Amino acid sequence: MAPRVLISDKLSTAAVQIFKDRGIEVDYEPDLGADKEAFAARIGDYDGLAVRSASKVTEKVIAGADKLKVIGRAGIGVDNIDVPAATKRGVIVMNTPFGNSITTAEHAIALMLSLARQIPAADVSTQAGKWEKNRFMGVEVTAKVLGVIGCGNIGSIAADRAQGLRMKVIAYDPFLSEERATDLGVEKVDLDELLRRADFITLHVPLTDKTRNILSREALAKTKKGVRIVNCARGGLVDEEALREALDSGHVAGAAFDVFAVEPAKENVLFGAPNVICTPHLGAATTEAQENVALQVAEQMSDYLLTGAVTNALNMPSISAEEAPRLKPFVSLAEQLGSFAGQLTETGIKGLRLEYAGDVAEMNTKALSSAAIAGVLRPLLEDVNMVSAPAVARERGIQIEEVRREQQGAYENYVRLTVQTERQERSVAGTVFSDGRPRLIQIKGINMEAELAPHMLYITNEDTPGFIGALGMVLGNSGVNIATFNLGRQTRGGDAIALVEIDEPLASDVLEAVEKLPHVKQAKALAF
Incomplete structure (x- = not known):
């Protein structure tokens, strides 16, 4: 059976023709997205949804979209789409980041x-x-x-x-x-x-x-x-x-x-x-721009529905259906390494070096690198996705280097990301264990085994007696519950790292109290 696509906003008729030419059934109902109830009632019949900004693709709408596989946004902003809800349902969200x-x-x-x-x-x-x-x-x-x-x-x-x-x-x-x-x-x-x-x-x-x-x-x-x-x-x-x-x-x-x-x-x-x-949000309102983004989103959606090819997805890298099961945990690892490094980077980035060792070096490292780059850039550029990330990095003159090598050290596979800024280099490495879950194994050359969680506190400090107790007192007195506590150090009395999983986001006043502790060099609240 041919895939079915609903266009619920005003879109160029050339986009409608692209779907038809590719053998996809398409219903063009440009006013449907404005009617919340009718929109939610109809969406369950379709494999794909193409929108602009008028259609509000809420969690409620996505919950009723049992067949939906892909949402295409003709334009860059996805404020009108609940991307986390779509991700949870396994729906790919695509945009057209460069069309306007x-x-x-x-x-x-x-x-x-x-x-x-x-x-x-x-x-x-x-x-x-x-x-x-x-x-x-x-x-x-x-x-x-x-x-x-x-x-x-x-x-x-x-x-x-x-x-x-x-x-x-x-x-x-x-x-x-x-x-x-x-x-x-x-x-x-x-x-x-x-x-x-x-x-x-x-x-x-x-x-x-x-x-x-x-x-x-x-x-x-x-x-x-x-x-x-x-x-x-x-x-x-x-x-x-x-x-x-x-x-x-x-x-x-x-x-x-x-x-x-x-x-x-x-x-x-x-x-x-x-x-x-x-002016009433006219930035993208020209005939050429509307035509460009409409044609792009129709081609991208058609490619995915017919062949499984993914382009400009905000919640999935560009990988084939055959590669997905093996790559998925390493994509997650690469994105977590990037997010970790990106949240700690405060100066201009000159380059990113990605090192793949072991069997992972034989995989589709392009997808893994895209995931890592997106993770690095996303703290400042939320619209960046795993496909557009390399192009965004190139626009900013960020040099990307990939290194592949055979297995080294104790781990069968590992990925190391090094961020080169105007002041320093900082690296973080991780691997995927047999349970399929990513782990950090090294931060700034300090060995440490840690699993990333939604809310974390990262601290670099001098390795001195009493520090852990003092940190625990600050967090405890502030009502912050510690879920896990991971430690590592270079040498006795040298640089040390603490990576603390906490149950809730850390309040700014608590972070300030941690920063004021003796021997603390840096403290950051991280979110994953």
Whole structure:
């Protein structure tokens, strides 16, 4: 029986034709996704679901999707899809991460120019029969400094277009290497320097815990007086209340927003502020972009439903059905090693080295490396997936090296990941035991056997008597229950590591108390 696909949002008819040409039955019902009850009632009949942003693919919808194998999002953001619920049900979630990059970058540049010359307000005034030539005094962008926050796929295109306008471009991006910055013709700076120097600021980062309110009240206070801010990325990156105050005071000369903390934005604190331009999330709204992402998602879904090939999946690497059973535990290991290293990395990454020893060296290491790279990048780039991760790393000039070798040491198989930053190298190694569960076996050259858990505390310290007791007292007095406690050290009295599994996420004040303990060099709360 031919697979069946439901398209529940407005999608290019060319996508419908691709499904049909590949022998897949397709129902195009572009208004169904807006009707929650009808949508949930119908989804159980289909193997595939293609959506844009209007369809809310909630846990309830997925729970009733007994046949569903794949969800395809025509676009990059999957805020409208419950990815954990899909994963739990074994449903692959795909997106099209690069289909609308040019369109979004162009919209940011268009808003910047409109802001510089107050074009929307001048248009309204002129069409109202006024001739307020002196009211709309603008500024040139030539020779001005554009600060790009996030220099990935979209940010690098915006930087290129700005250079065509003869702007000086500076960029803040923890994953941007000096070599990649040189290739792009931008100057890599830290966030404070960008805020201090930029005449215009444009944001091109995803919304994560680390980027939420990246332009906070404190950050806005550090900006140059008269700065103009453009956000075509995600709502929530800028403290809208603080920005309104800065606009009213004149410290910020103007702002152009395509995205808002709450959407649809029927009302917002920025509305009505002086020299503010607002558009209704139009970043990807061009004929070309809509066509590109629709064609991509139709091809990707068809490939998976007909051949099992996986492309641009957020919750599964690119591996064949034959490889899956053998690779699955090692994919999990690689992703855990990457996540562990990524959460501990705070400076720009120059390179990643992946070392495969034993039988694992004969496997599909490309999939394993993709999983590890995604794990490293995901703490700052939540939209990255196991397929797009290598391309994202390349865009940021991160060098990827794979080393395969025969069995060495006590373990039949192991994977070692080394992260090379501007300051140091840090490595972590792991293996898969006979129970099929991944284990860490070495951290920064210190041998240790540990299984990763949802909530963990990682500590590096000097090996001194009484430290473990002091740590236990801090956690105990704070009501933190220890599930497992793993220790390792280089030499007596030398560097030591503690990896503690705890039952709940660690509160910030408890982490601060741990950091203040004597002999602690670093303490981090980790989540897996």
